[in-house]
Amino acid sequence: MGRSPCCEKIGLKKGPWTPEEDQKLLAYIEEHGHGSWRALPSKAGLQRCGKSCRLRWTNYLRPDIKRGKFSLQEEQTIIQLHALLGNRWSAIATHLPKRTDNEIKNYWNTHLKKRLAKMGIDPVTHKAINGTLNSTAGDKSAKVTASLSHMAQWESARLEAEARLARESKMRIAASTPSKLHGHSNNPPASTSPCFEVLIAWQSAKIDLESPTSTLTFTGSNASMMPFSMTTGLELSESNSHAWQQRNDELEGEESEWKFISKQQLQGLDSKETEEHFIDCEESWFPGTSNIGPGFTGMLLDGSNVHDTSECWGESNNGQDEQRSQASGDAENKNYWNGIFSMVNSEQPPQPSPLL
DNA sequence: AAATCTACCAACCGCGCACTT
């Protein structure tokens, strides 16, 4: 289908924004919200395309933007998430509060990509280039690659859930308390808790988990197996509740330490409390995750870490102890996903990677 | 001092998706 230009190009200014233009845009959005970007420039008295205004706002003028040098932790997060997600900068940006996708993309292209290349790591695949890295890491590369593939798959599912939450949250906010500064798709408002729904998505997905190496797809249809509907937030019919509880009970034996949040627990919490509750319970959901290690980057770059994390992710020790491996399969599966979850959502500073 | 190179990053462009008509 053909596409009309986003705005009349004739007579519209391009190029760097002046302080006066910034001031106009800022003042207008602070007073009215951005509303329709297409209509904004004329209303705000700007000779700019709406798209340009949106870009200027989201990448520069927004008040919740952190500028300046990236910290080591931020760098590591970017590398780890890039290994998981590839060039999905907006998705990566959701894990780096106050950083924009554009800024992250620029930083990757100008700094991190080159640095990885220098270290002998392919910045696209995050794999060693022709055995540049030590042999231990090379030996594990197949496992790492397989894990990567699954992590990316599951992270995509997780992001779907996050995106859905953001949309619904936005709608709820719009319906209840009109907010002037709405529509920050790159960085969902801090007051919402992706963590909550994300955990549900992870939990529901886990139910279908066969093994860490299984090839499965998660399309969100698993919502029916969740303790409450993804689409309605905290709703749960009695029948579904019962069915869920049954499923929960079935899993209880082998998954005893996996905690499920009851409807009553959920309803008794407001959003903030809910978030805090989940922060609190994260430890019990994912016991021992604080010792996951230096994260994916470390695993990629450091052979010793490969060993450590492969244990966390449920890799058996090369069939050396088949029986024990079989018996501990469930626990390993659990640790596998615990490790991924911990890496992606961990709030604690990762240990410095030896090669960074 | 001037010319050239390099790095950086704000901004632009085109595409695709979701929603509306």
Next chain:
DNA sequence: CAAGTGCGCGGTTGGTAGATT
């Protein structure tokens, strides 16, 4: 269902400042 519209995303470009020759 098709066309139109708005918006977000990712790739790319172009201007500028600093470094080097």
